[in-house]
Ligand SMILES: Cc1cc2nc3c(=O)[nH]c(=O)nc-3n(C[C@H](O)[C@H](O)[C@H](O)COP(=O)(O)OP(=O)(O)OC[C@H]3O[C@@H](n4cnc5c(N)ncnc54)[C@H](O)[C@@H]3O)c2cc1C
């Protein structure tokens with residue numbers, strides 16, 4: 001720096017630079033080093049299948065629809081299904097909640113899934129075909145996902161299913177008013193058209209045995225949970241008492257059952273709510289009796305709310321104690337008396353759920369009940385599958401971290417492995433098994449993801465609040481006797497609008513904030529990326545603090561590396 | 566705004582400052598409101614918002630930022646204005662140095678108000694006097710008319726010598742008191758004060774850093790140039806003041822003398838006390854006493870030469886300070902003692918009065934003047950007068 005005598009704006013009055021300060025390597029002063037990084041966003045961390053919703057939202061916002069769908073189905077071959085029934089943990093994790101409301105990721109997913117069906121988009125076939133074949137038993141979401149991923153990796157797949165049609169609980173559990181069968185059939189046929197052999201009416205333990213599958217190099221077993229839990233109360237075998245799965249199975253077959261005019265459903269999970277709302281649609285006054293309260297219900301919250309609006313009545317903190325024949329008969333039908341007892345909360349159990357205790361002398365009767373539907377959970381039936389030898393001492397399936405059973409190359413997934421879970425978890429377990437099979441058959445090293453989970457924060461100063469778009473729903477009056485889909489989905493416009501609400505957590509959008517704020521002009525901008533000029537970055541950390549989406553991580557420089565920040 | 570019309574008007578000092586800024590066609594205003602200067606800031610932001618003033622008003626979160634924004638704007642070659650008072654001026658302190666060192670001709674209207682604590686909004690001049698070493702020129706006005714005229718002259722002088730200028734008016738006494746003011750015709754003002762032609766400025770096409778790290782030797786040189794610019798300014802102030810007089814009929818200089826012919830005692834004042842002192846001098850003259858008045862208009866540059874000439878026939882100076890430098894005494898008195906060092910025939914008495922808005926009456930001035938004439942005051946210290954002392 002000289003007195004600016006040689007400057008073009010000749011002046012000796014003030015100090016004017018005549019060259020740059022680049023020679024001053026202020027980077028040597030640095031104790032903190034900002035690093036641009038791409039992180040895995042909360043939504044992706046929240047989604048069991050690892051759905052890349054941030055990238056999907058960006059592509060949708062840019063009107064790159066087909067690419068958005070392709071990015072989506074890399075992890076999840078059933079977007080139209082999940083877009084309807086997933087419990088959307090991605091949204092629970094979404095950072096946008098800190099600002100206003102989560103991005104409607106499930107709505108976006110559904111929209112793209114539906115677009116693919118409407119436009120006849122198909123999965124790209126495998127890049128390479130290998131000679132090995134894989135057997136998959138059970139065509140619920142876990143089996144379907146495994147078939148999809150294994151096939152896309154290039155292996156031959158045979159999918160064995162005990163029933164007449166594939167889909168598992170998506171078909172005979174979840175009712176049509178939540179998932180239209182046209183959509184389900186469309187997405188399943190997408191998967192099958194990759195070249196998957198489907199063998200229906202093949203039931204493990206009846207007309208199919210593990211020993212028969214010698215020609216297959218690996219087996220994935222995902223037969224779900226077939227045994228409904230009992231109520232363990234007197235009268236539960238009386239006619240008119242049935243399990244949730246049984247009831248829903250008939251509801252979902254084309255012959256609609258007649259549960260009578262007054263139905264009581266016992267339970268608080270998805271099965272209970274689906275049974276109650278189905279019974280309502282079949283003309284019954286419907287009552288859900290649950291031992292805990294609304295907060296503890298494992299069913300998807302929106303569905304519970306919809307049930308309430310449709311007219312399902314709820315009685316909480318109540319335990320059924322017995323069922324008897326009632327004196328009352330209505331329209332020629334014998335009916336039942338359900339005796340219940342009030343309950344109270346005690347201390348929480350190991351899982352943090354409050355324990356429930358019956359309160360003596362609080363019994364009351366619900367009379368004139370035409371059907372009692374017990375929906376208190378489902379469990380695996382390993383004897384029926386002839387797989388008792390896969391159990392560990394505790395009676396549970398013994399599985400490795402890769403979901404492999406004690407029989408080499410026999411992998412187990414979905415609800416059968418985890419106990420009652422969700423569609424997305426089943427899909428994730430199918431994907432995970434496909435990866436494990438690939439490693440086993442091709443011995444490929446585990447691909448280590450270069451990305452680390454995002455621990456940053458959004459900087460709310462940079463974002464305006466914008467309301468979450470909601471989908472249209474069927475009018476209440478139209479739901480009384482119809483199984484038509486209640487949720488109508490987002491329109492294209494609202495889906496795009498939602499995608500624009502994504503804040504792009506942990507991924508640089510080249511918004512220029514760091515560049516504008518850096519007091520040392522040490523942030524450099526290229527066409528596609530930004531980088532830091534470490535010769536001059538003094539490590540003030542302003543960029544990291546200002547970044548709207550937590551893309552810049554601060555690390556301690558040598559010799560401080562390894563110490564607490 | 567009605568009062569932007571040329572001609573005689575009855576307006577407050579704050580309004581005079583607003584009109585002056587508008588007549589000067591300032592391009593950027595960055596300011597933060599503070600009593601008693603808030604009306605200046607409010608009116609200017611109104612005028613900008615209504616499009617009546619083609620200037621950019623930058624709202625800021627503090628006076629420090631106000632001056633920082635003025636510096637940035639002035640660096641681009643804009644004519645820049647701000648106004649503040651008291652704590653606000655104190656908060657600007659660092660950037661007062663920076664703006665002067667950057668040789669930026671910013672004009673600031675400071676409405677003099679005492680500093681807290683205890684909390685007060687009333688007038689004294691300690692706020693501005695304590696900024697006298699920042700490299701800013703300082704004018705102290707006696708009337709609203711002088712405020713208006715001084716702002717216009719301040720731009721002329723500042724832009725010629727490249728030093729910023731602070732135009733001071735006493736809080737409430739001037740800022741909130743309406744008096745007749747002659748508003749000049751804008752076209753005539755344009756002739757007197759044409760647009761600013763910067764000698765250096767920020768230019769994106771030819772990027773340079775200004776005021777960066779500098780070696781000791783050139784640093785000293787830059788500072789010496791500021792001192793020289795202050796010296797040069799004295800001449801400019803007189804020339805510009807005379808030119809203003811020729812064009813608008815009101816002349817100004819570095820200082821003003823009132824009934825000083827053959828005066829053996831001169832009462833020295835700055836700001837609005839002067840009006841009261843004039844009456845006291847009139848009264849004493851009526852009694853046949855050879856008493857006159859010297860009003861300091863510029864504290865920086867301090868017109869030492871002119872002061873020496875003005876007091877050549879006097880024997881006593883009575884310096885009235887509406888400010889104090891703790892541990893020394895009246896600030897103006899120090900300035901006079903320093904300027905008159907070696908003139909042993911002169912006795913200089915220092916009075917500190919009117920702090921925090923304490924009233925200064927004609928009677929108080931008359932009585933102390935008599936004591937000064939009788940030499941019953943102590944020349945070695947400042948006498949505090951008024952309030953509850
Ligand atoms: C009523 C109901 C509603 C639900 N709602 C939701 C929801 O909204 N959202 C959500 O995320 N989850 C929901 N769930 C949970 C979800 O459906 C399950 O977690 C998921 O379907 C499990 O998938 P899976 O592939 O492991 O098993 P399943 O879906 O149970 O599929 C198992 C498949 O294996 C076949 N199979 C069974 N035994 C044999 C055998 N011996 N040989 C050959 N094949 C056999 C079955 O026929 C079936 O096709 C719901 C569950 C129920 C019961």
Ligand code: SF4
Nearest residue numbers: 047051086089090106
């Ligand atoms: S599958 Fe579920 S969790 Fe994953 S992105 Fe879709 S809605 Fe979200």
Ligand code: SF4
Nearest residue numbers: 043094095502503505
């Ligand atoms: S804001 Fe976007 S990237 Fe962040 S969690 Fe939500 S959907 Fe994912």
